[in-house]
Amino acid sequence: MRIQSVCLLLVLVSAAALSRDVEKKESIKERYDKFINQHINENMSDKRCDAEIRKRKISFDNKMCKPKNTFIRASNVTVKSVCMGEGEPYNGQTRSTEHFDIVVCELKKNKGKYPNCHYNGKTLNRRIIIKCEIFPVHYEGDIDYFEN
Template structure:
């Protein structure tokens, strides 16, 4: 009987850990989709936002979104070696970023139009969980060198 209880507890513990890791993995994939694009040009905000389906709801455009012009591994490294700032982590080195700002939203089914601006050598502020970036929190004010 004790062995069965111990086995049951191990199964429940394993399931809990796997569920938590799955959630982190899903948040990391969402982060990559929303914020990582190594080769993006500031003129391609409309296309990228649409292709990646980055919006608040189907009928609402996201007001601002930042793309980091680096590999997912380079950004993940920030979680390892960055500077802790409260619950966030700030990069030690600068990244080039493209900030996409909503110009206008048309119609019931959002047709979003963005103005992109490329900024060079900006430090980023991200939230990390278990060594993975899951939220971009930096803005231009935070990112000034």
């Protein structure tokens, strides 16, 4: 009887751990999907910041305008490759070894209420810094040079 109880307990603990792993993978997938929505647009133009941010519903809690948002002009696959060996460690994040065309959209006023957000856009060519959890889940920033 004691062995059966121990076995049952082990099965329950294993099932709970497996359930947590599945939930974690789903949350990474959700974070990756959010990253794609907020930061990937192969055809982005610096003239389309207002429309694209509104269309993608990018804001803080659907109440405030996001002060700055960067779009990477590349495919999901190309950006994901930074996390899959085409990048290098950088302050707990991953930086690309190659340059990417990006569009940086900055809020014209210090604050605003969503969806009435107005942005200035500029196109740059930079290395990107992202947080990887198997897939990209956070855009940290960009740099146009490497420190020694």
